[in-house]
Amino acid sequence: MTTVPPPDSHGPTGLDAHLVVTRAAFHLDITLTAAPGEVVALLGPNGAGKTTALRALAGLTPLSAGRLRLDGEQLDGTPPESRPVGVVFQDYLLFPHLTALDNVAFGPRCQGATKAESRAVAAGWLDRMGLTAHAGDKPRRLSGGQAQRVALARALATRPRLLLLDEPLAALDARTRLDVRSQLRRHLAEFEAVAVLVTHDPLDAMVLADRLIVIEHGRIVQQGTPADIARHPRTDYIAHLVGLNLYRGRAEGHTVKLETGPAITVTEELTGDVFVAFPPSAVTLFRDRPTGVSARNLWRCEVAGLETHGDRIRADLTGELSLAADLTTVGAAELDLRPGVTVWATVKATQTHAYPA
Amino acid sequence: MTKTDESGAAAGARTGRPRRRRVRFAVPLPLLLPGAVALAFLLLPLVALLLRAPWSSLPSLLTSPDVWQALQLSLFSATAATAVSLVLGVPLAWLLARTEFPGRGLVRALVTLPLVLPPVVGGVALLLALGRNGVVGQWLDAWFGITLPFTTTAVVIAESFVAMPFLVISVEGTLRAADPRYEEAATTLGASRFTAFRRVTLPLIAPGIAAGAVLAWARALGEFGATITFAGNFPGRTQTMPLAVYLALQNDPEAAIALSLVLLAVSIAVLAGLRDRWMTAP
Numbered sequence: 001m002t003t004v005p006p007p008d009s010h011g012p013t014g015l016d017a018h019l020v021v022t023r024a025a026f027h028l029d030i031t032l033t034a035a036p037g038e039v040v041a042l043l044g045p046n047g048a049g050k051t052t053a054l055r056a057l058a059g060l061t062p063l064s065a066g067r068l069r070l071d072g073e074q075l076d077g078t079p080p081e082s083r084p085v086g087v088v089f090q091d092y093l094l095f096p097h098l099t100a101l102d103n104v105a106f107g108p109r110c111q112g113a114t115k116a117e118s119r120a121v122a123a124g125w126l127d128r129m130g131l132t133a134h135a136g137d138k139p140r141r142l143s144g145g146q147a148q149r150v151a152l153a154r155a156l157a158t159r160p161r162l163l164l165l166d167e168p169l170a171a172l173d174a175r176t177r178l179d180v181r182s183q184l185r186r187h188l189a190e191f192e193a194v195a196v197l198v199t200h201d202p203l204d205a206m207v208l209a210d211r212l213i214v215i216e217h218g219r220i221v222q223q224g225t226p227a228d229i230a231r232h233p234r235t236d237y238i239a240h241l242v243g244l245n246l247y248r249g250r251a252e253g254h255t256v257k258l259e260t261g262p263a264i265t266v267t268e269e270l271t272g273d274v275f276v277a278f279p280p281s282a283v284t285l286f287r288d289r290p291t292g293v294s295a296r297n298l299w300r301c302e303v304a305g306l307e308t309h310g311d312r313i314r315a316d317l318t319g320e321l322s323l324a325a326d327l328t329t330v331g332a333a334e335l336d337l338r339p340g341v342t343v344w345a346t347v348k349a350t351q352t353h354a355y356p357a
Numbered sequence: 358m359t360k361t362d363e364s365g366a367a368a369g370a371r372t373g374r375p376r377r378r379r380v381r382f383a384v385p386l387p388l389l390l391p392g393a394v395a396l397a398f399l400l401l402p403l404v405a406l407l408l409r410a411p412w413s414s415l416p417s418l419l420t421s422p423d424v425w426q427a428l429q430l431s432l433f434s435a436t437a438a439t440a441v442s443l444v445l446g447v448p449l450a451w452l453l454a455r456t457e458f459p460g461r462g463l464v465r466a467l468v469t470l471p472l473v474l475p476p477v478v479g480g481v482a483l484l485l486a487l488g489r490n491g492v493v494g495q496w497l498d499a500w501f502g503i504t505l506p507f508t509t510t511a512v513v514i515a516e517s518f519v520a521m522p523f524l525v526i527s528v529e530g531t532l533r534a535a536d537p538r539y540e541e542a543a544t545t546l547g548a549s550r551f552t553a554f555r556r557v558t559l560p561l562i563a564p565g566i567a568a569g570a571v572l573a574w575a576r577a578l579g580e581f582g583a584t585i586t587f588a589g590n591f592p593g594r595t596q597t598m599p600l601a602v603y604l605a606l607q608n609d610p611e612a613a614i615a616l617s618l619v620l621l622a623v624s625i626a627v628l629a630g631l632r633d634r635w636m637t638a639p
Contacts, residue, residue, distance in 0.1 A: 058545050059544075059545075060541050060544075060545070079544070080541070080544040080545050081544045081545075081546075081547050081548055081549055081550075082547075083545075085545060086545065086546075087542070087545040089538065089542055093536075093538055093539055093541075093542040095539060095542075095543075095557055095560075095561075096561070097560040097561060106543070106546050106548070106556070107546035107547055110543075110546055110547035110548045110549075110552060111547050154546065155545075155546075158546055158547055
């Protein structure tokens with residue numbers, strides 16, 4: 001995972017927000033800072049206030065109190081149309097009466113470009129998204145993945161300094177989701193300003209964001225890098241939510257060679273940069289090197305820490321491969337797990353999930 | 358039909374056999390009889406109109422200069438009233454549907470009042486407001502030398518007064534059903550609220566506006582009470598079709614029937630135009 005500067009180390013550039021929104025039965029109070037180029041994910045259960053936070057950043061919901069600065073500029077009282085903010089809405093909200101091209105050209109046109117100029121800009125964006133062939137299509141003729149890319153192009157065409165994405169992958173089916181996720185990751189990596197995305201899907205958050213902010217009941221309960229949060233969840237909700245080990249490496253066939261050394265065998269056949277993810281519950285631990293098990297996906301590790309979450313114990317392991325493993329309290333007792341002991345960790349290839357980075 | 362299907366399905370579900378079958382259940386006489394009378398009551402006058410129509414002399418009746426004049430005036434004034442209703446009514450509908458202001462409920466009630474107000478009362482009210490000695494009319498006369506009553510403009514005003522509420526209610530309903538988040542999406546792309554309305558909302562609600570406009574136009578075309586009260590009955594200037602029908606009925610009943618047929622044909626055309634919107638509704 002990329003290293004992220006501490007939230008308050010940057011000067012006047014980037015996002016510096018304290019969002020307070022009070023409604024009848026709901027109170028949102030979060031502090032949010034991000035540097036240019038950083039992708040921050042707001043993660044939390046439904047009703048936690050993620051979307052309200054996003055709407056407040058966009059200016060669609062007024063702040064009850066707090067502050068909002070973007071690149072040093074005060075935005076609190078600025079109406080949405082005057083904010084340098086682009087939004088990709090959950091169901092995209094592409095204008096149904098306009099073609100894909102005119103949807104993307106809408107923003108530049110509103111910013112004062114001529115019809116020809118804004119269409120040229122839009123065509124450029126559609127080209128970058130690989131959608132030139134669909135420029136003349138109305139939104140209802142686009143697939144979910146195409147609509148998502150048009151929505152992203154439309155938001156980026158206004159050259160925003162803050163890009164907001166509300167559940168960018170929620171409307172897609174599982175199959176499309178994988179493709180769109182890695183494409184979106186690429187576009188976000190190229191985006192030079194601040195991006196904030198809202199999601200309830202931990203995998204989306206981990207793949208797309210440099211930093212996660214977990215919100216529950218309108219408050220931040222934890223924030224940090226995805227790896228950080230996955231290893232050291234501070235509430236049961238997060239432990240359950242981010243129950244994933246995530247690695248980056250280069251794939252060759254069914255083998256993924258990690259940057260840190262070891263390799264992971266996966267079911268997918270891929271080449272190039274990939275992510276490999278598997279849940280802590282997929283990991284099996286042994287005190288002695290197991291004999292009946294093939295040497296693939298077998299790592300010698302050391303227990304760095306143990307944390308109890310409900311009736312399960314999450315073991316934080318270091319060694320050949322840093323990973324989190326879940327086991328029952330009984331299982332942990334049988335293995336006599338305690339910090340410092342050596343264990344052998346194994347995971348079946350079928351329990352892993354690899355996808356292009 | 359739907360009712361019988363539902364009860365059939367329900368009966369099937371009760372016996373644990375979800376089987377669709379048509380149940381022929383007896384229509385209760387106390388409902389059938391008045392229903393049939395009502396239908397006959399509604400259709401009989403129209404049938405009579407067709408039966409008594411002077412079909413042979415129809416072409417000459419309809420091409421007489423008086424009829425032409427009335428028809429032209431009617432079409433012009435109804436179209437003008439619809440245009441006025443669109444220009445003023447659509448923004449009012451937007452305000453009612455999309456903004457919060459104190460007393461909005463009351464405003465909506467007042468907007469719909471002309472729907473239920475006897476048109477003659479509307480005509481009297483218009484005279485008191487815009488007549489030569491009216492609340493506003495006296496100033497129009499004194500400052501600009503404009504006298505509205507008994508002019509073609511007065512016809513348009515009277516028809517607009519009666520027809521605009523139909524358009525406002527229709528468009529407001531469409532706006533409420535439309536997803537306001539499209540407007541939000543437009544504002545995040547840098548569109549002012551007016552630009553968002555013009556470039557996004559307006560195209561989205563165009564079918565609703567069209568339906569409201571047709572409705573308003575039909576209402577304006579048939580307007581009688583407010584027109585005759587506020588604009589009078591001067592052939593060529595304020596005598597619209599309905600007024601001509603009424604007058605002709607006293608002198609030349611055959612002409613009245615011919616004129617009525619024209620209006621009936623227009624009504625049927627309007628209904629046909631709106632059938633997708635209303636007649637296919639469940």
